[in-house]
Amino acid sequence: MPAHNCPLCRCLTDTEFCRDRRRTYWQCPQCELVFAEKSFWLCAADEKAEYDLHENSVVDVRYRQFLNRLAAPLMQRISVPARGLDFGCGPGPALQAMLQEVGFEVDVYDIFYAPDPGVFKCGYDFITATEVVEHLHDPKFELNRLWSMLHPGGYLAIMTKRVQGQAAFANWHYKNDPTHVCFFSETTFYWLADSWQASVEFPASDVVLLQKPART
Numbered sequence: 001m002p003a004h005n006c007p008l009c010r011c012l013t014d015t016e017f018c019r020d021r022r023r024t025y026w027q028c029p030q031c032e033l034v035f036a037e038k039s040f041w042l043c044a045a046d047e048k049a050e051y052d053l054h055e056n057s058v059v060d061v062r063y064r065q066f067l068n069r070l071a072a073p074l075m076q077r078i079s080v081p082a083r084g085l086d087f088g089c090g091p092g093p094a095l096q097a098m099l100q101e102v103g104f105e106v107d108v109y110d111i112f113y114a115p116d117p118g119v120f121k122c123g124y125d126f127i128t129a130t131e132v133v134e135h136l137h138d139p140k141f142e143l144n145r146l147w148s149m150l151h152p153g154g155y156l157a158i159m160t161k162r163v164q165g166q167a168a169f170a171n172w173h174y175k176n177d178p179t180h181v182c183f184f185s186e187t188t189f190y191w192l193a194d195s196w197q198a199s200v201e202f203p204a205s206d207v208v209l210l211q212k213p214a215r216t
Helices: 044-051 061-075 094-101 117-121 139-149 166-170 186-196
Strands: 016-019 024-027 034-036 083-087 105-109 124-130 150-159 199-204 207-211
Touching: 016 166, 061 094, 061 124, 061 150, 061 199, 061 207, 083 094, 083 139, 094 105, 105 117, 124 139, 139 150, 186 199, 186 207
Parallel strands: 083 105, 083 124, 124 150
Antiparallel strands: 016 024, 024 034, 150 207, 199 207
16 A cells, blocks of 8 residues: 655655545544545646635625634734734635724735735734635645744634544545545644644634744
8 A cells, every 4th residue: 555645744654544435535643634645636726616616705794703713712812913814815804804803913815815925924923724724735834834924922823623533534524625635633733733832722623723932
């Protein structure tokens, strides 16, 4: 059986985690990331076509309530005039609007809808990534880059549904989205926190807050 490199930690794995009629999934023995076999990943054009079907509006009340699962615990830990970045904001940057409405300064980036590379030259007090990390083809590069942009004491706030075990994964609707290729568990986030010497909190079932150490 061929070995596959984990997209997050680059560890080799030949551990098949799940196979369904759509794809095969592997699990890393080191960070426990579950990832779809790369031969099933979509090209950029097909990926964007899927995203174009989404109807997430800045004024959609239900969408705002969904995003508030991340925004509320984050805002309990940061204060105006903190500056942040909404990474992977999509075509309707509702989270940016929600945070700006209470006084935060928020930049946006999205590879398809707001591709401004200038944000990667900036430093931020917080970075949000809502329903983004499961789409990343190179989470090692992208997450390390975001982490390097955070000021000491800053927060990386991530929203993504977490792997709850092999049996649950087999019947999990979340894995059926063809643009979802990487699936994180609490163990994966603890591994990330350890590699960054970060503190980690799980304020909701699909939210994780990672805080960068303050300068000593």
